[in-house]
Amino acid sequence: MESDSTIQKSANGEHPKAIKVLIYHRVLQDPDDSRKHEYMCVYASDFRKHLRLLERWGFTSITFHDYHLYLKGELDLPRKPVIITFDDGYKDVFENAYPLLQKFGMKAVIFAIANSKILSNVWDHGSEHPASDLMTEHELLELHSAGHEIGSHSLSHPALPSISKEQLWEELSRSRMLLEILLNAPVRSVAYPYGLVNEEIKKIASEAGYFTGCGVYTGPAAFGEDPFEIRRILIRGTIGTFGFALRMLTPYEYYGWLRWKLRMIILGPVRHQHEVSADVLDTPESSNVSS
Numbered sequence: 001m002e003s004d005s006t007i008q009k010s011a012n013g014e015h016p017k018a019i020k021v022l023i024y025h026r027v028l029q030d031p032d033d034s035r036k037h038e039y040m041c042v043y044a045s046d047f048r049k050h051l052r053l054l055e056r057w058g059f060t061s062i063t064f065h066d067y068h069l070y071l072k073g074e075l076d077l078p079r080k081p082v083i084i085t086f087d088d089g090y091k092d093v094f095e096n097a098y099p100l101l102q103k104f105g106m107k108a109v110i111f112a113i114a115n116s117k118i119l120s121n122v123w124d125h126g127s128e129h130p131a132s133d134l135m136t137e138h139e140l141l142e143l144h145s146a147g148h149e150i151g152s153h154s155l156s157h158p159a160l161p162s163i164s165k166e167q168l169w170e171e172l173s174r175s176r177m178l179l180e181i182l183l184n185a186p187v188r189s190v191a192y193p194y195g196l197v198n199e200e201i202k203k204i205a206s207e208a209g210y211f212t213g214c215g216v217y218t219g220p221a222a223f224g225e226d227p228f229e230i231r232r233i234l235i236r237g238t239i240g241t242f243g244f245a246l247r248m249l250t251p252y253e254y255y256g257w258l259r260w261k262l263r264m265i266i267l268g269p270v271r272h273q274h275e276v277s278a279d280v281l282d283t284p285e286s287s288n289v290s291s
């Protein structure tokens with residue numbers, strides 16, 4: 001078996017570059033709908049602004065697949081790589097973000113629910129997040145054909161630390177298999193639902209054939225240091241241009257990492273990863289984590 005998951009250097013001995021990984025959820029046209037769900041949503045006009053700023057600042061989007069080709073010495077990375085991810089695979093990402101990505105010539109990674117019978121965010125039922133359609137298989141296929149990466153976001157979006165080992169294997173392994181059948185291509189990246197991950201989950205993700213696993217607020221600050229707990233920078237709808245600049249042009253991920261470490265020193269190790277997710281680790285308004 002290929003050992004990409006443990007490689008910390010590229011084939012030519014270079015260390016991985018500092019790569020920022022962004023996380024979005026929904027991209028909306030309708031300004032009336034997103035205000036109270038700002039954690040989950042950005043407007044298409046703001047997303048367009050983000051892409052324009054990335055372009056202006058010299059960033060080039062890559063996928064996790066590109067990164068692994070780089071580790072194997074098969075691809076050079078651009079001078080300032082960035083990875084743009086979307087969790088859950090909402091239809092509005094296909095409708096509103098995909099055309100903008102194409103317009104700017106940028107690639108994204110879409111982490112999709114592999115169970116095609118799940119048509120909307122049923123896991124949010126009863127929460128403040130409104131029901132929203134997910135992409136169809138046809139739409140996922142189109143994104144993949146256009147050069148975007150499709151990763152797994154499990155079969156049914158459970159909190160992985162709360163399910164049995166057998167269910168965990170099913171959620172990680174079967175979701176990968178179903179997406180590979182759909183796309184007729186390897187699927188090697190996974191985003192853990194709610195960003196919840198522990199050592200056992202990472203081990204099973206590796207055994208299930210993934211090369212990378214994404215959390216949200218946990219994991220080392222340096223990209224690639226732990227390929228199965230990649231920290232991402234949440235882009236919410238309210239951050240504005242200054243907030244976006246802060247996240248892209250400063251070592252923002254180190255600030256988040258430091259807060260996470262300090263919190264563990266002050267409050268002790270978390271008993272359960274839910275506590276990481278449910279608490280304030282990013283900014284005060286981030287308490288309703290859903291990824």
Ligand SMILES: [Zn+2]
Nearest residue numbers: 087088194291
């Ligand atoms: Zn999610």
